[in-house]
Every structure is written in C-alpha cells, then in structure tokens.
Amino acid sequence: MCFLCEAKHSAWSGRRAFLLAAAGAAATAATTPLRAQVEVGPSSGLRNLVPADEIEGAATQEYTKLLAEARAKGALAPQGNPQLQRLRGIAARLVPQTAQWNDRSRQWRWEINLIGSKQINAFCMPGGKIAFYTAILEQLQLTDDEAAMIMGHEMAHALREHARARIAKSQGTGTILSLGAQLLGLGQLGDLAASVGTQLLTLRFSREDETDADLVGLELAARGGYNPQAAVSLWEKMAQAGGGGNGPAFLSTHPSGPERIQQLQANVPKVQGLYLRARS
Numbered sequence: 001m002c003f004l005c006e007a008k009h010s011a012w013s014g015r016r017a018f019l020l021a022a023a024g025a026a027a028t029a030a031t032t033p034l035r036a037q038v039e040v041g042p043s044s045g046l047r048n049l050v051p052a053d054e055i056e057g058a059a060t061q062e063y064t065k066l067l068a069e070a071r072a073k074g075a076l077a078p079q080g081n082p083q084l085q086r087l088r089g090i091a092a093r094l095v096p097q098t099a100q101w102n103d104r105s106r107q108w109r110w111e112i113n114l115i116g117s118k119q120i121n122a123f124c125m126p127g128g129k130i131a132f133y134t135a136i137l138e139q140l141q142l143t144d145d146e147a148a149m150i151m152g153h154e155m156a157h158a159l160r161e162h163a164r165a166r167i168a169k170s171q172g173t174g175t176i177l178s179l180g181a182q183l184l185g186l187g188q189l190g191d192l193a194a195s196v197g198t199q200l201l202t203l204r205f206s207r208e209d210e211t212d213a214d215l216v217g218l219e220l221a222a223r224g225g226y227n228p229q230a231a232v233s234l235w236e237k238m239a240q241a242g243g244g245g246n247g248p249a250f251l252s253t254h255p256s257g258p259e260r261i262q263q264l265q266a267n268v269p270k271v272q273g274l275y276l277r278a279r280s
Contacts, residue, residue, distance in 0.1 A: 038215040056127035063129035077114035084114040093224035102159040124154035145230030152217030162209040222271035225278035
C-alpha cells in the first residue's frame, strides 16, 4: 500500500494527540490496583549484563532507519491515516499500564507507526518502538480488542526485556560487540539498515518468553479496557491463517497451537475484573 507524505506540522499534531490521550489514560491507570493478576516470574537476571540504555539506544537507531526506508518507498502511513490513528488510540490506553512491569518504561519515548506491507506482522523494540504492518489488520480483520492483544504482547516482550536477556546469553560477560546486529538476530556484522526489518521479524524468543508476553500482554490490554476474550479469538484467527502451510511471518516467531489458546483461556478469568473496572 502506498501513502502520501504529509507536512511536518501534521506529524507534530498526531504525536501531540497521542501524548494527550496517553496522559488522560494515565489518570485512570492511577486508580487501577497495582498487583499483577497473571502469574509470571521475575525477568531474567541475565539482562543485567547488558546496559539497558545501550540496547534501547540501538533499537531507536534501527527503528529510525526502518521508518526512513518505509517512507522512501511510500509505505509509511501519514499521520492522518485512520488505521494509524486507531492504533495510536489503543497505545494511548496501554502505555499508562506498563510501569508496574518495568519502571524504565516511564522514561521511554513510546512511538507507534504503521507500514504498508503484505506481511502479517507487528513488533515492539526495546524502548517502546512499535510498528504494525497493514496486512495484520486487514487480512485478519482484527477488532480493536484483538489488535490490543497483539500490541500488548509485543509491548510485553520489551517490558520483560527478552531481547536484552537474549543478548546477554550470547555475549556471556556482557562485552557488547555489534549490539545492533545481536539485537536483530544477525550472526555477524552487516548492513543493518538494509536488513533491519527482516532480521527483527525473525528474532526468536524462547517458549518461556512467549508465555511471559502472552500473559503480561493479556493483563496490559485488560487494564486498558480491552476484552480479554479477544486473546483467544486472535490466536484462533492466527491458527486459521497458518493452516495452509504458508503462514504469516508473525507465526514464524510466535507459533500458534492449542496449548497456547488453552493457557490464555485459563487466564482470562484472572483479568476479567480489571477489564470490567476499566470499562466502568
């Protein structure tokens, strides 16, 4: 899909609206009980071997390159795009819920963009840099609740610092060589600007990381006022989309299956009260 460029003042207006909406949602979040309802363990201690500001800085740099490439191809959604505004509205309700999972998120410069692509995919890089591809919204015909579940899941990967822990495991002592390449799953130094999109989307987390992201994302979305039952319908759609043997790119790093759906079903009642409270 091709998008027309817009003036800089439109970009500022869009970002300002997003920040104002997030601030409004923060007031609601302040009355939400802080105690987590889903049961996940502490984040991996290995992540402490890698400086958080280093990995977040590298992520910001690579995200900027990705957006520049999309803009050059006419694939970056303009500020007034209805689907982008829809996503930013969802993010504005989820971002205020993040601090209990990672206090650093209070200082993150959260950003969300929409890229025109036939790939069914979405991601959130360390430091709160989010991107959705148009196909994941259009081909799966996602409701707002289902889109919130994907967003919450991807935000949870960043909040739980799964990429940071993965880098620590590969580096051992924490000597950070080619940090950007490691973040994106590259085995050696290379032209990151040319390969950032593909490499990021092929980053594989452990099964434990995926369970973490499922449950934390479920609670984030529920606290934001999105129906937790949508987590189940989302993964049912994902399973159907992957049934032809040539499934979405999203499923290459987020495999679907009955166990995943059953686990989400078991946790929906735990966050139902948070959802009802947010809606009221």
